[in-house]
C-alpha cells in the first residue's frame with residue numbers, strides 16, 4: 320500500500336481531488352482533448368477508483384509537472400534529494416493514466432526458452448517434480464503461505480545486467496525464485512525497469528536469453544509500458560527516441576492510431592534540422608512523410624533516449640511553440656498552453672557496458688527544459704513517468720496482482736514486497752515512498768560506502784542482488800530456508816524428512 324499522500328509533500332489533502340489541483344495548461348489540455356471527440360470517456364481528473372470496469376486508472380502526479388530549469392541552470396550536479404523533493408513538490412495538477420491489469424491481452428507473448436515455448440515465468444515442465452514440490456508445499460503450509468506473501472520487484476540495469484552483459488548473481492537469483500528452493504515454489508517477482516526502446520516481448524526474449532530464465536511480459540514493466548493508457552487520450556502523437564523505428568512499433572502495440580516519428584518530419588522538410596549531418600537513403604525510404612501543415616499533433620511522447628539530440632530538440636521546440644501542434648505555426652500567445660509532453664522516465668544516469676554510468680533520458684529532458692526556459696521565458700510543463708513516479712508503482716501493484724493469479728491462482732497482492740535497485744534516486748526513493756522494503760545494491764549506479772545519505776534503502780545495502788534476495792528470504796521464511804531444490808525432498812521416498820521442514 321502506498322505509504323504517502325499529498326500531505327507528505329507539504330500540501331493539504333483535498334476533500335475532492337479536483338479542489339486542490341490548479342488548472343495547469345497540461346491538465347486543461349488533457350481535459351480538452353478528452354472532451355473533444357477523442358475515444359476517451361474521461362472528462363475530469365480523477366484519482367484511481369474501482370468504480371469503472373474498463374479504461375485507464377488516472378493516478379495523480381507525485382512529482383511536480385513544472386520544470387525547474389532556472390534551478391538546474393545553476394546546478395547540474397544531480398537530482399534533488401528526497402528531502403528537497405518533498406519540499407519542492409507543489410504542483411498536483413496532472414494525472415498520469417495507467418492501464419488496468421490484464422493489459423496483456425494486448426501486449427503479451429509467452430517467453431521462449433531455448434526456442435521452446437514455456438509457461439510464462441515457469442521452469443521447464445517436469446511433471447514429477449511439480450507433483451513432488453506441491454506435496455512438499457502441502458506439508459509445509461506456514462512456509463508456503465509466507466513464500467506466497469512476499470514478492471520482489473527487480474530493477475534490471477545495474478542489478479541483473481549491464482546492458483547485454485549478465486551480472487552472474489542475477490542468474491542464480493532467478494533460479495531460486497523460479498523454484499530452486501526447498502519448497503520447489505515460485506516466489507513471486509516482477510521486473511520494474513526504467514529501460515525503454517523496444518517492444519516488451521522483444522525485451523523479455525532478450526533478457527530471458529541473457530539470464531537463462533524465462534521472463535514473461537506479464538511480469539515485466541519498462542518505463543513506457545504504463546503509457547499505453549495514453550492511447551485512449553491522444554489520436555495523433557509524435558514518438559521520440561529509440562533505435563530505428565522500434566518505438567513506432569511500441570506505440571503501435573499500445574494502440575496509438577496515428578504515430579509520427581522525427582524521421583517522418585525530416586523526410587518531409589529537409590531544412591528543418593540544419594544541424595543534422597546524415598539522413599540516409601534507407602531512413603528516407605522507411606519514413607512516412609506527409610504534409611505536416613495539415614496535421615495536428617496532440618501530444619509528444621518521449622519513449623526512449625534520443626539518438627539525435629539536435630533534430631529531436633528542434634522538432635519538439637517547434638511543436639511546443641506551435642498553435643495546437645501544427646508544425647510551421649506559432650502560437651499567438653506565447654504563454655498559452657502548449658501541447659502536452661510526456662517522458663517515459665527521468666533517470667539522469669544509466670549503467671551500461673561502459674565503466675562509468677552514461678547519460679540517460681533525464682539529461683535530454685533537462686536540456687529541453689533549459690532551452691524552453693531560455694527561449695520562451697517560461698518553465699516547461701511536462702509529465703515524467705517511470706520510477707520513482709507513483710503511477711509506475713501503482714501499475715506495478717496491478718501487474719504483481721495479476722502475476723500472482725498466473726503463478727499461484729490467487730489474484731492478490733503479496734504483503735512483503737522487496738524492491739531491489741541500484742539507483743537511490745529512482746528505485747529507492749520510489750520504493751520507500753510506496754512502503755516497500757528497499758534494497759540498494761552496489762553493482763550499478765550506486766558505488767558509495769554504507770547506505771545512501773539522501774535516500775537510504777530501508778532494508779539495507781548489499782554487495783549484489785543475490786545477497787539481497789538471500790537476506791530477504793531468510794527474514795520471511797526463516798534462517799534455515801534452503802536455497803536449492805532436491806529430489807530427495809520426496810515425502811515418500813526421499814531421505815529428507817518432511818517433518819524437518821516444518
Ligand code: G3P
Pocket residue numbers: 474475476477511512513514515666667668669679680742
Ligand atoms: O536509466 C535508463 C535505464 O536503462 C535504467 O534501467 O533497469 O536501471 O531501471 P533500470
Ligand code: MG
Pocket residue numbers: 474475476477478740741742763
Ligand atoms: Mg538500475
